[in-house]
Amino acid sequence: xxxVNIFIRSAFVDxxxxxxxxxxxxxxxxxxxxxxxxxxxxxxIFVLVVxxxxxxxxxxxxxxxxxxxxxxxxxxxVNLSYLTFIMFIAxxxxxxxxxxxxxxxxSPALYGALGIFLPLIAVNCAILGGxxxxxxxxxxxxGQATVYGLGSGVGWFIAVVLIAAIRERIRYANIPGPxxxxxxxxxxxxxxxLAFLGFMGFEI
Amino acid sequence: MSEQTVAxxxxxxxxxxxxxxxxxxxxxxxxxxxxxxxxxxxxxxGICSALAVTVQMKxxxxxxxAVLFVLILxxxxxxxxxxxxxxxxxxIVQLVVVAALVIIVDQxxxxxxxxxxxxxxxxxxxxxxxxxxxxxxxxxxxxxxPWPSALDAIGNSLGYGMVLVIVSFFKELFGSGKxxxxxxxxxxxxxxGLYAMGYMDNGLMLLPPSSLIIVAVYxxxxxxxxxxxxxxx
Numbered sequence: 001x002x003x004v005n006i007f008i009r010s011a012f013v014d015x016x017x018x019x020x021x022x023x024x025x026x027x028x029x030x031x032x033x034x035x036x037x038x039x040x041x042x043x044x045i046f047v048l049v050v051x052x053x054x055x056x057x058x059x060x061x062x063x064x065x066x067x068x069x070x071x072x073x074x075x076x077x078v079n080l081s082y083l084t085f086i087m088f089i090a091x092x093x094x095x096x097x098x099x100x101x102x103x104x105x106x107s108p109a110l111y112g113a114l115g116i117f118l119p120l121i122a123v124n125c126a127i128l129g130g131x132x133x134x135x136x137x138x139x140x141x142x143g144q145a146t147v148y149g150l151g152s153g154v155g156w157f158i159a160v161v162l163i164a165a166i167r168e169r170i171r172y173a174n175i176p177g178p179x180x181x182x183x184x185x186x187x188x189x190x191x192x193x194l195a196f197l198g199f200m201g202f203e204i
Numbered sequence: 205m206s207e208q209t210v211a212x213x214x215x216x217x218x219x220x221x222x223x224x225x226x227x228x229x230x231x232x233x234x235x236x237x238x239x240x241x242x243x244x245x246x247x248x249x250g251i252c253s254a255l256a257v258t259v260q261m262k263x264x265x266x267x268x269x270a271v272l273f274v275l276i277l278x279x280x281x282x283x284x285x286x287x288x289x290x291x292x293x294x295x296i297v298q299l300v301v302v303a304a305l306v307i308i309v310d311q312x313x314x315x316x317x318x319x320x321x322x323x324x325x326x327x328x329x330x331x332x333x334x335x336x337x338x339x340x341x342x343x344x345x346x347x348x349x350p351w352p353s354a355l356d357a358i359g360n361s362l363g364y365g366m367v368l369v370i371v372s373f374f375k376e377l378f379g380s381g382k383x384x385x386x387x388x389x390x391x392x393x394x395x396x397g398l399y400a401m402g403y404m405d406n407g408l409m410l411l412p413p414s415s416l417i418i419v420a421v422y423x424x425x426x427x428x429x430x431x432x433x434x435x436x437x
Contacts, residue, residue: 028251
């Protein structure tokens with residue numbers, strides 16, 4: 001039940017795009033067609049599910065105050081939390097590189113679909129943002145952290161596919177010139193965000 | 205070396221030395237991002253933080269200063285080592301440079317501006333993946349000398365800060381009736397000033413979607429004034 005709750009919360013209530021604007025740059029850049037939006041959305045889910053548990057382990061066994069006590073009692077008061085950013089971004093960048101290589105070897109079809117998006121993802125705020133929120137929320141188990149990553153990714157995926165579908169539909173609409181393109185995308189996202197506010201306080 | 209090449213070499217030198225520190229081209233590097241090449245509204249970079257930290261003007265200003273600091277130092281240092289970076293691992297090199305600078309910012313904020321640092325929470329860390337930083341490093345610093353890179357950094361972070369301040373001005377003024385924490389419309393709980401006449405704060409302004417709509421209106425006005433920026437699908 002707890003896991004279901006975390007999933008629903010991270011996917012809908014605290015949606016990455018509509019509540020925190022994480023990964024807006026790539027969100028606006030790839031949402032011109034549903035096909036590319038689908039590809040990047042899948043890649044984000046995939047990378048979040050892989051990197052959040054790794055960062056959870058690093059946070060709890062290396063960075064947190066007293067996390068190094070498994071090395072011996074003399075390390076029990078070491079606090080490395082100021083290294084958080086550089087560790088997380090290193091994990092994310094290298095994981096993305098590694099995932100790219102593994103996917104290329106194991107499943108060329110998947111690589112064909114995700115390939116061009118994977119390098120983009122290292123600098124997507126949604127991934128680092130997810131890791132930093134995971135650190136802030138202090139999850140009790142690695143399972144909860146993984147479900148949080150999955151939920152956040154699914155939320156991002158839903159948002160990007162929805163807006164791509166809307167932008168495809170309005171391509172031939174008669175929009176006032178100055179709003180064409182980015183301006184309209186901002187307005188649509190704002191209205192979708194209002195709709196997503198309806199999930200506020202939603203719990204199972 | 206023949207006389208001719210020496211002459212050409214000398215001519216090159218003279219031409220090189222003649223470019224002043226603030227030539228027309230260099231000035232353009234600063235003024236362009238403020239309007240027709242604004243990082244947020246035209247280049248569409250660095251939107252996450254721009255939208256999320258604009259509930260209060262104080263946080264928006266601190267965030268702009270932090271981005272200014274990180275972007276200038278990152279642009280200059282990447283520009284200095286641009287010929288040493290192997291092309292294949294350049295993104296990781298850039299990320300490490302930026303991450304180190306952001307750690308400095310984070311520690312300084314925690315030490316001297318703890319309340320703002322609490323409010324910005326994860327968004328200080330997200331400067332690392334702020335697309336403005338990566339975008340300018342990739343597009344400018346990797347191919348230009350340190351001085352123009354510094355100017356480019358100043359211009360772009362000012363353009364970024366300008367949008368942040370404008371958005372947060374409207375959000376804070378209409379959302380909570382304050383500017384920089386000072387009560388402009390009077391006190392809402394004690395019913396003074398405008399509130400005595402039945403004015404009420406617009407709660408929607410404090411919620412995330414309103415920043416998107418304000419930025420959209422900003423883009424609309426900007427492109428209305430300068431039709432050459434209008435996109436044709």
